[in-house]
Amino acid sequence: MKKILEHILSVRDDSCESGVNKRYQCSICVFSSLKLSNVKRHILTHTGVQPFRCLICERRFTQKTSLISHMVVHSGERPFICSVCDKAFTQKGTLNRHMLAHCGNLEISKKKTKREHIY
Numbered sequence: 001m002k003k004i005l006e007h008i009l010s011v012r013d014d015s016c017e018s019g020v021n022k023r024y025q026c027s028i029c030v031f032s033s034l035k036l037s038n039v040k041r042h043i044l045t046h047t048g049v050q051p052f053r054c055l056i057c058e059r060r061f062t063q064k065t066s067l068i069s070h071m072v073v074h075s076g077e078r079p080f081i082c083s084v085c086d087k088a089f090t091q092k093g094t095l096n097r098h099m100l101a102h103c104g105n106l107e108i109s110k111k112k113t114k115r116e117h118i119y
C-alpha cells in the first residue's frame with residue numbers, strides 16, 4: 001500500500017516543481033493542499049485504506065473526523081432529538097428512520113378514520 005502512495009505522489013511531484021507556494025495535488029482528483037500530509041491522507045480515500053479504527057467496535061474509517069463523529073455512538077451522547085415525541089438518538093439516520101414510524105402511524109390512523117366512514 002505504501003508503494004501505491006509513493007507512486008501517486010511522485011506522479012504529482014513532476015507536475016508542479018516551481019513556485020514558493022508549492023501545492024501538492026492529488027493525481028486522481030482535483031484535491032490539492034499546501035501540506036503533503038493532507039494530500040497523503042486524502043489519497044487514502046481513493047485507495048480504500050481506512051487507518052482510523054474505532055477501539056470499541058473495530059469499525060474502520062478513512063478520515064479522522066468520521067471516526068470522531070462515530071465515537072458519539074459509544075459516548076452515550078444523543079444529539080438528534082425527535083421533534084414529535086422528544087426521543088433522543090445518537091445518529092441522524094436512526095432519527096430519520098424513527099420519524100418514518102411517526103409517518104406510518106399517521107397513515108394508519110387516517111386509514112382507520114376512512115374505514116370508519118365506510119362502515
Ligand SMILES: [Zn+2]
Nearest residue numbers: 026028029031
Ligand atoms: Zn483525490
Ligand SMILES: [Zn+2]
Nearest residue numbers: 054056057058
Ligand atoms: Zn465504534
Ligand SMILES: [Zn+2]
Nearest residue numbers: 082084085087
Ligand atoms: Zn418520535
